[in-house]
Amino acid sequence: MGHNSLKGCFGICLVILFFSLSASRADALSVAWGGDWKTLKSEHFEIHFEDGFQEMARRCLAIAEGVHLELLPFFGSGPVKRTHIVLSDDTDFSNGWATVLPYGRIRLFVAAPSDPGSLESYDEWLHLLIRHEYVHILHMEMGRGAVNAGRKIFGRFPLLFPHVLTPVFLLEGMAVYFESDAVAGYGRLQGSHYAAQMALEVRNGNWKDLQEVVVPLRNWPINKAYLYGAFFIDYLISVYGKDAVAEFLYRQSGELIPFFTLNFQAKRVFGKIFPALWEDFRLAMEERFADGHSEGEGMEERMLPSGNFFHQVTAVAGDDFFLVEDSGKDRRRLFRYTEKGREPIMALRPLSDMDVAEDGRLAVSRILRSVDGRVFHDIFIHMPEVGWKRLTRNQRFSRVRWMPSGESLLVSRQQAGLSELYFLDMEGSMRLLWRGSEGDVLGAFDVDAAGERLVAGLKRAGQGWNLEIMDLATGGWSGLTSTPFMENQPSFMPDGRILFSADYDGVYNVYVMDTETGMLEQWTRSSGGAFSPGFAGNKGLYYQAYTADGFRLMRVDHPAALKAFPKEDVAGEKISPFLFDAIENLGSERKYSPLQSLRPRYWFPVWLSSGESSQLGFETHGSDALDRHSYGLMAAYDMKNDLVNGSLTYACDNRWLLLLDRSHRFGEVRVGEVFWDYTIREDRVTLQRNHLLNFFEDRLALHGGLVHERDTLVDAPSVFSRVSMESNLAGMALTFRDEEHYIHVPGIGWGFYGELIAESNEILDSDYKGAVVQGAIRKIWxxxxxxxxxxxxxxxxxxxxxxPFRIGGTRTGEEMRLFGRNEAVLRGYPRSVQTGNIYAAQRLSLTSMLFRVERNWSLMPFGLGDISGSIHVDSGSAWDEGRAMRQLTGAGLELHVELVLGYHFTAPLVLGYARGLDKDLGEDQFYTALGFSF
Incomplete structure (x- = not known):
């Protein structure tokens, strides 16, 4: 093996390290650019936050210290060093993640859940979130015996954390179990939605076996690692006790190769291996959830064609019902439902909410991902004769309703943890209507036909979800319900009654309330849950039913009461008092410094041997608490050739990138009848500044870069002069990216990408001269x-x-570079089959999903995800100016197999065949490629 093998090994090591950045499988991105960040410390935690979030940061420390005291007895030990918490308000979604590599870190997204689903059952969002994520920290930190001895030598190397390398359903199941509180009644295991989901898995014959749950990729239910994992841990504790589960974790925490000891340790502790435990678990769930009412009993409902799988965005305007179909296979598209079926209207970009005015104008809350790391919502309106108009920029409004006059909108958002309501006019001017207190979370809302009242799902601090009415003239609220149940997604019916979804019978169903009499009517009887109800006048009731196969759009033409009762029958309170006292005598606040956490936390040896070289070295990695700065370092000494190889990668946000690489290439040249060996040292330095300027919702971007390359003949016989060639390119690149990925489509599902790159050898001293200009466009239908x-x-x-440019081969190693490229792929031909100062290449490909396996091999660290295939035709040529171009064409097939290794890593394996059709230069090529993602 030559120098490329060392690079490949280093890449694999970095993948193993990076996978653990997100134990909760969320996007582990750096915090958004900018901000004045501060740091506070308590006994066991260090929290980082933007200026202005001081009180929230202190509250988080109080919660975290209280949670630490509660959970420590079960796990037996905690982190030796403080766990870093990052308090982030740069996304409108409710999430978080935790990792112990390269040190203990938790990321908290401030925005609280506001819709029925699984996360709405909480006493306080930050408490639930910290509790869940800190379970991950305590769980994955566990180590004993040889594991701890290894950490003392190598530091925090990923393979020395056995519970990092454990199936996701055990990690997430443990966290969901401990986030839930049966006494206080919060957490996913205490919510109605999880129980309904598991009941459907049992009753409808969709029970997932162990091999399916170990590989939780894209099959329904999407949250199966959480769902099955939580109930499985609950089952183990209920049958064997907490001490037994704790003992299993303790024993497993000392295993250096944890993949192969899970069944052994389970047998020792529980008396059974995992497949037998899973079968017992299935029987227990069947007994627990066997009983239940029949779906739609007493109703005349019908299922309508719609985008299956996901919960869809809907709206009602008079007698018209609208739905944004998001099937995971095609572009999102708006449909209007009529008596004749459904009528397609337009394609839409990702959105969270919409409303339709009487004159047909569409108002939407679109999801916008900025290059600076923020994920915010903004309001757009579509006028049939004019098109789209953007009303807000970075204002975070995730819900929108037209006022009856059609002259303004009512919009809501969460910002800095506070819920707000605004009036928004057609010019984008905003007027604050209401701002909630700390702990108030506003859910879905609607405005009555007169524009005088608003009804909303509202969670007050320390209480559950209830319905409240606001007088829009005064901004004053009045309670409509006061129950221990979850009530949300309300809307006004034409007769003034309130339509909403609630879990009065333990499953979310559609109810109607007469606000004058207080009488309630139940309109649906769903076994999985009825959500997002909409009453479209003469067209009846629409709602989305959660089923064992995904969400389905249902319609009841003539809805009638299945049950009627006064609201006093469900009255009561759900009080969730905050249990942790504020921390006194915290350390003084200081300005955040990345240097405090940027040092490397581990090292690990690297050894590679081949006929050409024998290399021994080490690799390490580091990143700061905000994930804004990260680096990877590898250095190796070639003992056979007395040479040093190495590479350093440094990234700051997604703006700055620095790559330094030194490697050696060995070869042989023939002079007359004599063969001479030679060694060339290859040095490469790349400095890249991305996103100098951005336009068109950040899809168009300008980048700059410098690339230094130097090839030096360092070992050659005396017949050669010791020469070197140096290239110093400075360039600019313009890129445009407008692409979408769909969960059921391999690769890019739709979109366009284009790039134009101009580089010059004249700005810096170089052995090459002149300019280089190249570009590419890619269109996916x-x-x-x-x-x-x-x-x-x-x-x-x-x-x-x-x-010069070179063309040929199945891969060049330059595919991911933006600057310094001079090779182009042409499958079916040898690498560098043609060279010249001009090149052109074309590719046509048809790609299709073939199979979705999504199964693991028992508890072994090997599984399969999606298998897809593609047919391609390539053509291209490289030639010198003034000479004739010789076009080369090739065709082939590729099979893409998604390997799942170690429960967490997805490793796309490509098996390809290509044939060059040129009878002189073409060849048959069989090739493989293996990548990693997580």
């Missing part, structure tokens, strides 16, 4: 079902004294 058609066109021109 979404075909019916899980398949796509793609076209790629690329070309370039280099001055005669610049480094």
């Amino acid at each position: 979404n075909l019916p079902g899980p398949r796509t058609l793609g076209v790629r066109l690329a070309g370039g021109y280099a001055d005669q004294e610049a480094k």
